[in-house]
Amino acid sequence: xxxxxxxALKPKDFxxxxxxxxxxxxGDYAILNAVQRALAKQGVPPHEIATIAGIGxxxxxxxxxxxxxxxxxxxxxxxxxxxxxxxxxxLQVWVATGDGDSLSxxxxxxxxxxxxxxxxxxxxxxxxxxxxxxxxxxxxSELGKKTKSSPQGSVDNPFLPMSLAVGAEGSFLARSIDVDxxxxxDVLAAAAAHKGTALIEILQNCNIFNDxxxxxxxxxxxxxxxxxxxxxxxxMIFGANRDKGIRxxxxxxxxxxxxxxxxxxxxxxxxxxxxxxxTRAFLxxxxxxxxxxxxxxxxxxxxxxxxxxxxxxxxxxxxxxxKANLQGLLNGRSTWQVG
Amino acid sequence: xxxxxxxxxxxxxRESVVIRxxxxxxxxxxxxxxxxxxxxxLAGNDTATFPDYPAxxxxxxxxxxxxxxxxxxxxxxxILTPGDRADVLVVMNPAALAANRxxxxxxxxxxxxxxxxxxxxxxxxxxxxxxxxxxxxxDYQLFQIDLSRLTxxxxxxxxxxxxxxxRCKNYFAxxxxxxxxxxxxxxxxxxxxxxxxxxxxxxxxxxxxxxxGWDYGENTELFALRYSVPAALDIAPGTYRSIAGNExxxxxxxxxxxKAGLDLFYGSYPITPASDIxxxxxxxxxxxxxxxxxxxxxxxxxxxxxxxxxxxxxxxGTSGPGIALKSEAMGLAVMTELPLVIVNVQRGGxxxxxxxxxEQADLLQxxxxxxxxxxxxxxxxRSAGDAFETAFEAARVAIKYRxxxxxxxxxxxxxxxxxxxxxxxxxxxxxxxxxxxxxxxxDGALLLPYLREADTLARPWIKLGTPGLEHRIGGIEKWExxxxxxxxxxxxxxxxxxxxxxxxxxxxxxxxxxLAGAPEGDVLVVTWGSPYGAALTAVRDLxxxxxxxxxxxxxxxxxxxxxxFAILQKFRVVLVPEINNGQxxxxxxxxxxxxxxxxxxxxxxxxxxxxxxxxxxAVLPH
Numbered sequence: 021x022x023x024x025x026x027x028a029l030k031p032k033d034f035x036x037x038x039x040x041x042x043x044x045x046x047g048d049y050a051i052l053n054a055v056q057r058a059l060a061k062q063g064v065p066p067h068e069i070a071t072i073a074g075i076g077x078x079x080x081x082x083x084x085x086x087x088x089x090x091x092x093x094x095x096x097x098x099x100x101x102x103x104x105x106x107x108x109x110x111l112q113v114w115v116a117t118g119d120g121d122s123l124s125x126x127x128x129x130x131x132x133x134x135x136x137x138x139x140x141x142x143x144x145x146x147x148x149x150x151x152x153x154x155x156x157x158x159x160x161s162e163l164g165k166k167t168k169s170s171p172q173g174s175v176d177n178p179f180l181p182m183s184l185a186v187g188a189e190g191s192f193l194a195r196s197i198d199v200d201x202x203x204x205x206d207v208l209a210a211a212a213a214h215k216g217t218a219l220i221e222i223l224q225n226c227n228i229f230n231d232x233x234x235x236x237x238x239x240x241x242x243x244x245x246x247x248x249x250x251x252x253x254x255x256m257i258f259g260a261n262r263d264k265g266i267r268x269x270x271x272x273x274x275x276x277x278x279x280x281x282x283x284x285x286x287x288x289x290x291x292x293x294x295x296x297x298x299t300r301a302f303l304x305x306x307x308x309x310x311x312x313x314x315x316x317x318x319x320x321x322x323x324x325x326x327x328x329x330x331x332x333x334x335x336x337x338x339x340x341x342x343k344a345n346l347q348g349l350l351n352g353r354s355t356w357q358v359g
Numbered sequence: 360x361x362x363x364x365x366x367x368x369x370x371x372x373r374e375s376v377v378i379r380x381x382x383x384x385x386x387x388x389x390x391x392x393x394x395x396x397x398x399x400x401l402a403g404n405d406t407a408t409f410p411d412y413p414a415x416x417x418x419x420x421x422x423x424x425x426x427x428x429x430x431x432x433x434x435x436x437x438i439l440t441p442g443d444r445a446d447v448l449v450v451m452n453p454a455a456l457a458a459n460r461x462x463x464x465x466x467x468x469x470x471x472x473x474x475x476x477x478x479x480x481x482x483x484x485x486x487x488x489x490x491x492x493x494x495x496x497x498d499y500q501l502f503q504i505d506l507s508r509l510t511x512x513x514x515x516x517x518x519x520x521x522x523x524x525x526r527c528k529n530y531f532a533x534x535x536x537x538x539x540x541x542x543x544x545x546x547x548x549x550x551x552x553x554x555x556x557x558x559x560x561x562x563x564x565x566x567x568x569x570x571x572g573w574d575y576g577e578n579t580e581l582f583a584l585r586y587s588v589p590a591a592l593d594i595a596p597g598t599y600r601s602i603a604g605n606e607x608x609x610x611x612x613x614x615x616x617x618k619a620g621l622d623l624f625y626g627s628y629p630i631t632p633a634s635d636i637x638x639x640x641x642x643x644x645x646x647x648x649x650x651x652x653x654x655x656x657x658x659x660x661x662x663x664x665x666x667x668x669x670x671x672x673x674x675x676g677t678s679g680p681g682i683a684l685k686s687e688a689m690g691l692a693v694m695t696e697l698p699l700v701i702v703n704v705q706r707g708g709x710x711x712x713x714x715x716x717x718e719q720a721d722l723l724q725x726x727x728x729x730x731x732x733x734x735x736x737x738x739x740x741r742s743a744g745d746a747f748e749t750a751f752e753a754a755r756v757a758i759k760y761r762x763x764x765x766x767x768x769x770x771x772x773x774x775x776x777x778x779x780x781x782x783x784x785x786x787x788x789x790x791x792x793x794x795x796x797x798x799x800x801x802d803g804a805l806l807l808p809y810l811r812e813a814d815t816l817a818r819p820w821i822k823l824g825t826p827g828l829e830h831r832i833g834g835i836e837k838w839e840x841x842x843x844x845x846x847x848x849x850x851x852x853x854x855x856x857x858x859x860x861x862x863x864x865x866x867x868x869x870x871x872x873x874l875a876g877a878p879e880g881d882v883l884v885v886t887w888g889s890p891y892g893a894a895l896t897a898v899r900d901l902x903x904x905x906x907x908x909x910x911x912x913x914x915x916x917x918x919x920x921x922x923x924f925a926i927l928q929k930f931r932v933v934l935v936p937e938i939n940n941g942q943x944x945x946x947x948x949x950x951x952x953x954x955x956x957x958x959x960x961x962x963x964x965x966x967x968x969x970x971x972x973x974x975x976x977a978v979l980p981h
Contacts, residue, residue: 036831038843067826072665075834082831083844088823090668091833092661093691099658103665103673106649107624108823111669129661132654331649338644346617347784349646350610352600354546355781356401359596 031056034066036086042077047198047224048145052084054201055114055143058208059087064112071114072101074121077152078145078224081116095126098133101140105328112212115142120150123159123179134188136327137216144181144221149230167229181221182305182319186298192218193301193320197238198225203249203316210318216326237314246309250317255288258313265289266312273303275312293321366538366577370585375434376540377442380532381459382451382472383420384413384427387529392429393776394533394550398542399433400601400778403590406433407892409441409965410774414631414714421475421483426458435589439742439892441775443967447539448499449532451475451506453484469499470535472528474507502581506531513571517564527568534572541587544569595780602779604743604772605635608676608702611750613646616672618751619758619790622647624666626659626675631714632770633704636676656684660701664688667697668832669823670794672754676702679721680711682728690729692763693858695832696809696818699763700753701725704773705888707963716963717770719888720939725765726917726946732855734862736760737917739767741891744779746772749914755790756868760861761817767916769938771889771965795819798827806830808842816861818842866921869914876902876909879929882975884910885955887943890936890966897971908975916943924951932956932978936971 034056042048059069069087073079075094082089088111092100097115105113122130122144133140149167150156156169160181164173185193192214194207204222211218223234237247248258248266256266257278265288267276276283292300301320308314378395382388389410400406411428418425432442448463450456452475463469476491490496491503510528519527530551537544547569555562576582602610616623625640625648627633641650649671653659660675667673677685682703692699705721707713725737738753740746746768757764798806808830809818821828830842838845839853875895886894891912898910911926913919927933927947935944936958944957958974960966 065826066829067824070823082833085831086829088668088829089831089833090665090695091831091835092664093687093834096657096661096688099653099661100665100668102658103624103626103651103662103667104669104823105665106651106662107622107666107669107671107673110824128654129658132658331651335644335647335649339647342645344645344647346614346646349613349643350781350784351598352602354397354401355598355600356403357597358403358591358594358599358780 029060029063031060034059034086036084038083040084043228045227048078050198051222054204058205062212069112070104072097073116074126076118076121078116078118079121095121096129098129102138105138105140106331109328109332113140115140117144119146119158119160131188134185134190134217137191137324138327139215140217141211142219144219145224146181146221147224147226147230148233149226151226151229155229180305185219186302186305190219191216191322191324194318195221195316197223197234199238207318216324236309246313247316248313250291250315252291252293255285255290293318296322366585368585370587372587376588377432377445378447379428379430379445379459379462380449381426381428381455383425385417386451388427388429391529391533392431394547396431396776397601398546404433404588405438405591405594406778407438407441408776412715421452421454421480423454423458426455428459433588435591437593439896440968443969453480453486457484463499465498467499470502472506473503474505510568513568514564519564527565530565530569531572534569535576538573538576539585541585597780599778599780601776602743603774603776604746604768606639607743607746608750609636609639611747612674612754613643614787615751615754615790618787619672619792621672621792624649624663624671624673626651626653626663628653628656628659630678630681632706632773633676633678656681657688660685660688663699664692664697667699674700678704678706679708682724686729689763690733691834693733693735694834696761698757698761700757700766701763702766705769713963718938719769722942734859735763735765736862736865737765738914739887739916740772741912743772743775743777756865758790758792760815760865761820769889794822796822796825807840809837810840816864863918866918869920872911872920872922872926874909874911880907880909881980882908882932882934882978883930884975885933885935887913887916893966893968894936894971896968897975900972901975919950927953931980934958934978936966
């Protein structure tokens, strides 16, 4: 419990007395630490925050956050969070969910949350596997993945979460890797500041059932060459030697090397996170390993009307222009007397 | 027109009349019926209505599938049902006749739009010969009226298209029946003026046609007399209005929110026959009502649960298929012990079933249709007006005990209107939401989100946003008191018992069971929901005939009224009529191990007085 409003908040002000029950080595620990640090830095006290989760390993998140919290049912966190945010726009509401929770059983709520642009901060833990049920392929598992439920390899084509989110009209889309503390901190801060649904896809390692799923992006050895950090207004440069970039040919991105064939920084795609047109955000969402470096950072951040604010504006406006009169309401348009 | 209400024709006084209007769903039948009902209520009659419409919005014109009906019972005494069969049937086309003839009493008045009885329409209705001409309607007083032609004649020179003229003809029929039953047309004229306020030509045309219908009754040789149904005298004094069940549910819940000082959140997905609740709430934002039209039934209840956690009076509403989808979340509300009202406007099932028809077959679903031991209080409204009070009570106990509560109505209650004695807002009880909203209230003790109050066993409803009261809840089993996750075996046993004990404790809220008739006798008829009216009427009839028959209606279906067992034992036979295959009867047999009789008809239609009279007589000891 904390009453810290004037004094600086510390990450431990957001930690509960419950010991996390994730497997040792799970990527979720790093994410929990990053979120507690980001909230402390943001300065909103714990009692003004609610953490809502569905079901899955990542959805245990609320128990470890010293905020108000609700561990709901599988896939439904966005719906519960929407109701809470509409009822209590004064609270900052975070949603913790996983690839199975959000993209399979809760797919419908996930897309409608984005469409409505409810003011929620959504942590989508993507480990490309069902962990809590002990290792079945998920809707983000790669085609051909061998798991307990797909011994000959999965025949399900996966979702790219960011592509789905662009199609669902997402206003804020970001991506980070669990172990990339710097980028994670930056996108958490940007998400917290965003008005509307802020979706962060966190590429998270499940060291028990899908160990190394993101090694090609997360390991120090490959990260610089196989990811690209997006920065608004800056040309898209990546590589350990900062000598590679992305050039757009019409609507077709391509990897180029600076200095080769006369390519200069001026030829590169300059990232515009605030572009109202979602076309380029969609192109970013399709950039996949190994053809491209995988974008991390903020893919898209645009301002759109916010659902919960609109709902409450209508209520406020009607209350200002109409006089509530319960007896009049019960009486209705026409009455008659008996006796 | 008020002036022309004076008629030269003789009148016959009737105590009650049942009239049924039927036509294509595009003929304005529901509007015609509602306007006639409203005028009858204003004339001081008691009224009860039964809209009987197809699921299709506009089935092909002239087909049986497209027939829409509206039945109204109006009387100079207290009535409880829309009437078993009609004294008067107004049909706009052959299909309407074919589909509704069975509802007309022998020697009843049949008013037919003769214009429409042409080859094509007759064929679509399945007639080989024109029934108006082949003598097959000899059992009725047949009045053939060329509604289309007469409407057209009345509108000569208005410059309206043939289609526009045709759409005015329901006002001709309405004018005629207003004349026939001495109804004051002012209200209809006001409604026409309101509806066509921006279309002067159509306003004039519809008024003209309405008057023409009236004048036709007065001037034609066809009708020799009019009928008068005087104002009812046995109705309790007060201010009345007409109300349908769906609106009553919404108003009851808004009133409860007001009395609790809470805003109301309504999460819903459009579904027949519950959508009017959503429509009503959507227009009540000035009362602090927020509506959430969800992407599906699951989101609708989950958002409501989120709003309940956020300290609003949370409500979700649907019909049976929606309850099936909400079931897991209903269990979450049981587990998290949050106040929530779940409205189920029952319709014919299973699956999509009969969306626009009434049924009572969801009782076992709401009682038992969830995983685990998931006890939930269930209340049922018996009529449209009663739905206000029952909804208010459901919200009151949900808040007091911090539980999800199911409120059952059905299609007949939802859409049927009846006069409702408007309650005085000041007389409604205040509801104390008793929020835990200050850490100081803990007196230095640890916050225990599952600490129970002694009498209600309710846990605290914690005001979100309060410093120092941060806590976590969820669907995993809780430790007693702390609410932390627990897989402890004995703790689970204790919590299952505690959740049940909390629902059992709610018997303290149940008013003594009202008995119509003696407290002992040969037969006790026990009802819940919409069969109440027909059952009570049948019981009253038999009491007048000297039979030792009584009636009890249950608002509370879980927990059962604590006095019920003793009451049932005082009768030689207990009979439970239901529009299902026998659900309450199963519950009562299981609860009391008594040999209880059942009567069931599952046709999507209300039970009738006549069949219940017969059913009671059949079980009367000889």
